[in-house]
Amino acid sequence: MTHTQTIKSLPTTAGDKPKAVGFVRNDVSGLHAPRHALDVQRHASTLGYQYVYTVRPPADADDPIAYALGIAAGLDVQVIVVFDLGHVDSQPALVCDEGFDLETVCPQGTWVRSAQRTPGVEMGAA
Secondary structure (H helix, E strand, O other), X not given: OXXXXXXXXXXXXXXXXXXXXXXXXXXXXXXXXXXXXXXXXXXXXXXXXXXXXXXXXXXXXXXXXXXXXXXXXXOOOOEEEEOOHHHXXXXXXXXXXXXXXXXXXOOOEEEOOOOOOOOOOOOOOO
């Protein structure tokens, strides 16, 4: 019996890289929001993602997580990057159950999507 190990690497061209958005909530990051936004972008780039946008919901957003998920779906990204789990109310499933991978900067971690998303279909469509 032969064991074959497959090593998966990220594609090398920008068009082939998985797309990611950052998600920074001012109500969570406070005065550190600009630094957190930079850290999120840097982390995504280090991991080999094509960084598309930083989502910063307005202060009056009723559900900042749903706001970010809607933008991520509209941009057809695969990954959402946050500074820490506080940005998703310490519930990674809120992101993963909508068909996105979740990456955190601090502590560094990955949560894999638990659902498949239909490309081009935004959240909240009824």
